[in-house]
Amino acid sequence: MKLILLGAPGAGKGTQATRLAEHYSIPHISTGDIFRANLKAETPLGLKAKEYMDKGLLVPDELTVDLVMDRIAQEDCVNGYILDGFPRTLNQAAALDEKVAIDAAVDVEVPDEDIVKRMAGRRVCPSCGEPYHTEWKVPKKEGICDRCGAELIIRKDDEPETVLKRLTVYHDQTQPLIDHYGKQDKLVAVDGTLSVEEVTNAIIAKLEA
Numbered sequence: 001m002k003l004i005l006l007g008a009p010g011a012g013k014g015t016q017a018t019r020l021a022e023h024y025s026i027p028h029i030s031t032g033d034i035f036r037a038n039l040k041a042e043t044p045l046g047l048k049a050k051e052y053m054d055k056g057l058l059v060p061d062e063l064t065v066d067l068v069m070d071r072i073a074q075e076d077c078v079n080g081y082i083l084d085g086f087p088r089t090l091n092q093a094a095a096l097d098e099k100v101a102i103d104a105a106v107d108v109e110v111p112d113e114d115i116v117k118r119m120a121g122r123r124v125c126p127s128c129g130e131p132y133h134t135e136w137k138v139p140k141k142e143g144i145c146d147r148c149g150a151e152l153i154i155r156k157d158d159e160p161e162t163v164l165k166r167l168t169v170y171h172d173q174t175q176p177l178i179d180h181y182g183k184q185d186k187l188v189a190v191d192g193t194l195s196v197e198e199v200t201n202a203i204i205a206k207l208e209a
């Protein structure tokens with residue numbers, strides 16, 4: 001099973017990708033996670049990507065496409081994979097189309113106003129990476145990581161003005177992919193405002209229909 005997860009930033013792609021990866025026993029490949037890991041390790045790629053990520057912009061295709069192509073060529077991808085956050089531009093989609101035939105592109109649909117609300121509450125532990133939310137995943141002690149005791153922060157790209165920029169970038173550059181996969185008859189749309197479990201079940205039901 002080769003799947004793509006589409007949807008605005010904050011639509012829950014990462015959560016769903018993790019659950020689907022477990023269900024289908026295939027790797028979850030998140031370009032955002034790969035960039036963040038590189039940033040943490042201060043690799044040249046990470047430092048370059050940071051310039052764009054902090055502004056809510058997309059990392060250029062030439063830094064992104066080869067990274068994903070190398071990753072999906074690895075041995076653990078022989079039975080498929082879930083791409084979370086890639087492709088994000090028509091150029092990236094064309095590069096992927098050239099190499100592989102995906103089974104489906106899942107669009108997790110969430111209105112912009114819900115996205116803004118969700119992202120405003122996001123917090124993360126800068127030390128161990130554990131994610132929190134002021135409404136849905138509240139730490140036992142306010143502002144402090146349950147796991148390691150570090151002070152929680154707002155990720156630079158979750159700050160309100162960056163969120164709005166990311167949404168604009170999503171509508172301009174990524175939303176056209178919905179049409180792209182629609183034309184290929186590979187689009188599977190689900191209501192991303194339902195509970196995490198309901199969304200996963202809806203995706204699996206539609207994929208297996």
Ligand code: AMP
Binds near residue numbers: 010031052
């Ligand atoms: P994410 O965690 O998927 O929201 O990604 C965080 C940030 O990483 C994005 O706002 C982009 O700056 C960058 N990024 C992730 N995936 C891509 C991609 N496929 N193309 C370009 N930039 C990306």
